[in-house]
Amino acid sequence: MNPAELPDLKLLQLFDLLYDVRSVTRVAEQLGQSQPTISIWLGRLREHLQDPLFIRTPGGMAPTPQADALIGPCREILESLRRFAAWEIEFDPATAKRRFRICMTDASHITLLPRMLAHVRAQAPGIRLEAARIDGNTERALESGEADLAIGHIPWLGGGIYQQQLYTQDWVCLMNKHHPRVRGKLGLKQYRAEGHVVIAAGTGAQLLEQALVREQVERDVVLELPGFLGLGAIIRTTDLIATLPRHIGETLAKVNDLSVHPCPIPVEEFAVRQHWHARYHHEAGNRWLRDLVAQLFSSLR
Structure with a gap:
């Protein structure tokens, strides 16, 4: 096999399933394919690995020694791909050690920050909060990850920034x-x-x-x-x-x-919103912080 040519995912799935069921017909049924298609896929896999892999016997498709040696690595690859598809870095606020940097006005230091700090200390004692100014650098800071959130009336923020309204101000x-x-x-x-x-x-x-x-x-x-x-x-x-x-x-x-x-x-009137960059929309820690802010201040509507 050419090292630059890796077997398709469907070929690895075929190999994994055929090793267990020992029947091309049953593999075709379980993968929702025709038997000729499965035979073609098996031929490609044999060509890739330069080995027959399975030999037809009265008891079914028996694996060759090469197949026995490869089934473990094949299943490790498939499990890694499954984990990759469902990947999410867990964030446990009770045990997390992390700094969150929030851009806000000095008014928010008086109105929002004390309440946020009280809840963070109660739920996440290992979390450190850092307040930063809202200025012309805020958008870049959100994009780079230097800042996690920006809270306030910031209409000049550009594309790639998500926002959620918390409350309005008269x-x-x-x-x-x-x-x-x-x-x-x-x-x-x-x-x-x-x-x-x-x-x-x-x-x-x-x-x-x-x-x-x-x-x-x-x-x-x-x-x-x-x-x-x-x-x-x-x-x-x-x-x-x-x-x-x-x-x-x-x-x-x-x-x-x-x-x-x-x-x-x-x-x-103007709306006070929390803002975050699209790069961190699915990041678990950022989601936890946004949910906390929404729970604390959306009631001010």
Whole structure:
């Protein structure tokens, strides 16, 4: 046999079955082929292996010594192919030792990460989580495996990226419960007149800026922050207003005893999704992480 020419899979299956049943007729029945076809296949296999393999006797097709020697390797190949076809790397969260890197906004550090961490520590004590920024490198990081997931509003991600919607976000205003001038509902006139804290970060911030331009509202910006760190304490100790997505707004309000008001200007809602690359769609660990995120946050819809 030429080493470059390997027997077809069907020939190996024929060899395996014929070794057991010793009958070309029964092999043909079990493989759903005609007897002449099985005879042709057997001829090809004999030519490949340069041996008769089976000799017709009164008791059936008896294997030659060469067939006896080859049946073990043949069955190992077939079993390996069966395992290959059903291959799936198992992921047991209870025993796994692995790092998962998740790209997210700093708002998600406050709203999503604590809950994720609590569940991971309970279910998968050997798992290490690492939070990374969402930026222009996020798509490449997902493709290369440097990052496992990206969670947020990331409409610029391109092809090859799967996504699953977790929940939608509208916009609210956050302020001191004892604000000296705002009582009850926050109206547009009061919104224009008060001082504001602006958060420069956040993947949905552009939607707010577009709404302000569209409604011709110019805010009196007193403070601009790069992220949400410290925002709750600032609102609690001043008379400033912050406009931000509902989930982070309600979370900060609960922790800092602040009041939450509907935003008096119409701002487009956006969807928070988890994103992953097609290369890792079937990878067991990535699937486990995605399922965990979906279970934890899809209820926020």
